[in-house]
Amino acid sequence: MADDNALPGRALPGLPGPPPPGASALPPGTYDGTVVLVTGGGTGLGKAIAAEFARLGADLVIASRKEDRLKAARDELTALGGRVTAAICDIRDPDRVAEVFDAAGEAYGLPDVLVNNAAANFPVPAEDMSPGAWSAVVDTTLTGTFLMTREFGRRHLAAGTPGSIIDVGASYAWTGGPGFAHSAAAKAGVKSLVETLAVEWGPYGIQVNGLVPGLMPHGDMTAEIRGNLDRARGVHDQRPADDMAARQPALRVGLPRELGWAATFLASPYARFITGHTLVVDGANWQRRGVVSPPVTTVREQLGRDPFEPFKGCPRREGRGSPAGAEEAPADSPVGPARPKARPNRSAEPGAARDSGADGQ
Numbered sequence: 041m042a043d044d045n046a047l048p049g050r051a052l053p054g055l056p057g058p059p060p061p062g063a064s065a066l067p068p069g070t071y072d073g074t075v076v077l078v079t080g081g082g083t084g085l086g087k088a089i090a091a092e093f094a095r096l097g098a099d100l101v102i103a104s105r106k107e108d109r110l111k112a113a114r115d116e117l118t119a120l121g122g123r124v125t126a127a128i129c130d131i132r133d134p135d136r137v138a139e140v141f142d143a144a145g146e147a148y149g150l151p152d153v154l155v156n157n158a159a160a161n162f163p164v165p166a167e168d169m170s171p172g173a174w175s176a177v178v179d180t181t182l183t184g185t186f187l188m189t190r191e192f193g194r195r196h197l198a199a200g201t202p203g204s205i206i207d208v209g210a211s212y213a214w215t216g217g218p219g220f221a222h223s224a225a226a227k228a229g230v231k232s233l234v235e236t237l238a239v240e241w242g243p244y245g246i247q248v249n250g251l252v253p254g255l256m257p258h259g260d261m262t263a264e265i266r267g268n269l270d271r272a273r274g275v276h277d278q279r280p281a282d283d284m285a286a287r288q289p290a291l292r293v294g295l296p297r298e299l300g301w302a303a304t305f306l307a308s309p310y311a312r313f314i315t316g317h318t319l320v321v322d323g324a325n326w327q328r329r330g331v332v333s334p335p336v337t338t339v340r341e342q343l344g345r346d347p348f349e350p351f352k353g354c355p356r357r358e359g360r361g362s363p364a365g366a367e368e369a370p371a372d373s374p375v376g377p378a379r380p381k382a383r384p385n386r387s388a389e390p391g392a393a394r395d396s397g398a399d400g401q
């Protein structure tokens with residue numbers, strides 16, 4: 041597995057690399073006596089965030105659906121010094137969500153910090169997206185975040201105690217995310233929740249912020265997201281392996297611990313007056329614009345398909361049950377009412393050309 045803590049050898053200038061693993065800008069013990077609950081804390085960026093809180097003394101609760109990954113992460117995180125509880129939970133289920141807080145309460149007490157990091161995502165053209173595909177992403181990313189947040193807020197309001205929430209977002213909450221309509225809509229909802237609840241719950245001492253990672257490759261990335269990385273890297277046309285870095289304004293990718301450091305700052309006593317803010321840690325990738333407009337590449341084309349082939353109904357995915365209605369049609373048989381013919385390339389339309397910067401939003 042690739043080392044998530046190292047940058048590849050760099051022949052390019054660009055933003056300097058970060059301090060080594062284990063370093064911290066905050067004083068040792070900043071989180072002593074503090075309980076931090078991280079959803080999706082068993083993998084990837086969630087685990088990296090949990091690790092930085094653990095290094096600073098926090099007791100951790102990591103919550104997600106898969107026990108094996110949670111247990112492995114618990115062992116890794118425990119080695120950093122703190123106590124770690126793994127709680128199995130599907131954040132889409134309000135009863136399970138309440139149980140996680142009960143388990144945390146029994147182990148250490150009501151969490152002081154909630155990091156809503158769990159999310160679901162895969163690239164799919166919007167026209168191919170089934171209701172189930174939409175729900176799989178939106179119910180986890182937006183509704184799950186809300187349910188965790190509501191439970192945290194309710195319990196703090198009842199106890200009269202302050203707390204801090206960090207919602208992990210994505211920069212396409214601002215820009216839209218072609219190929220990720222479900223996730224972009226959900227992340228826009230998450231950003232709105234941050235701004236809404238910071239005001240609604242500020243009077244009760246609850247701080248709510250967002251935190252957006254840029255391109256931070258890690259060994260737990262799903263095949264779908266990793267596949268996107270590979271597509272962007274251009275493995276099929278044999279471009280050099282450092283091409284991913286060359287596509288970022290920083291001329292490097294981010295490292296997961298850089299997100300962890302930002303999270304520990306946002307929930308720390310040094311950031312108490314920061315609330316309702318979403319901090320982007322992406323080397324300015326999402327701000328990227330050029331002097332010249334890049335050519336438009338359709339989402340279908342980016343996913344290796346014919347961009348203007350007429351829509352034929354949602355393709356069935358191998359090994360899955362049949363979705364309802366028109367989506368039951370095999371990919372090679374047109375269904376339903378006639379569709380408009382493929383439109384000519386619209387890249388000449390005013391405003392159509394824009395560098396989406398879709399990598400690592």
Ligand SMILES: CCCCCCCCC/C=C/C(=O)SCCNC(=O)CCNC(=O)[C@H](O)C(C)(C)COP(=O)(O)OP(=O)(O)OC[C@H]1O[C@@H](n2cnc3c(N)ncnc32)[C@H](O)[C@@H]1OP(=O)(O)O
Nearest residue numbers: 160161162164170172173176210268269272363399400401
């Ligand atoms: C350049 C750098 C990077 C560029 C990346 C740029 C984006 C970065 C921003 C955000 C990044 C992230 O969020 S990264 C986080 C990614 N992590 C995860 O997704 C982890 C959790 N993921 C999962 O559990 C699964 O991958 C996921 C499919 C989402 C949910 O699994 P479930 O078991 O709940 O659901 P399933 O039953 O498998 O599927 C539910 C429905 O979704 C449909 N579905 C599933 N996969 C599909 C697919 N690929 N295309 C179409 N449809 C799909 C199924 O057919 C079902 O529809 P029906 O049959 O019709 O019901």
Ligand SMILES: NC(=O)C1=CN([C@@H]2O[C@H](COP(=O)(O)OP(=O)(O)OC[C@H]3O[C@@H](n4cnc5c(N)ncnc54)[C@H](OP(=O)(O)O)[C@@H]3O)[C@@H](O)[C@H]2O)C=CC1
Nearest residue numbers: 080083084085104105106130131157158159208210260401
């Ligand atoms: N990686 C990237 O390039 C970017 C990531 N992000 C955001 O960063 C965050 C972390 O992403 P990353 O670490 O890369 O992704 P991962 O796929 O590694 O992590 C997703 C985590 O969410 C958990 N999860 C998924 N569905 C549920 C559910 N229903 N209930 C509980 N837990 C669930 C998974 O655990 P389990 O399967 O055990 O349930 C997993 O631990 C996400 O919010 C993502 O949107 C944003 C921009 C870019």
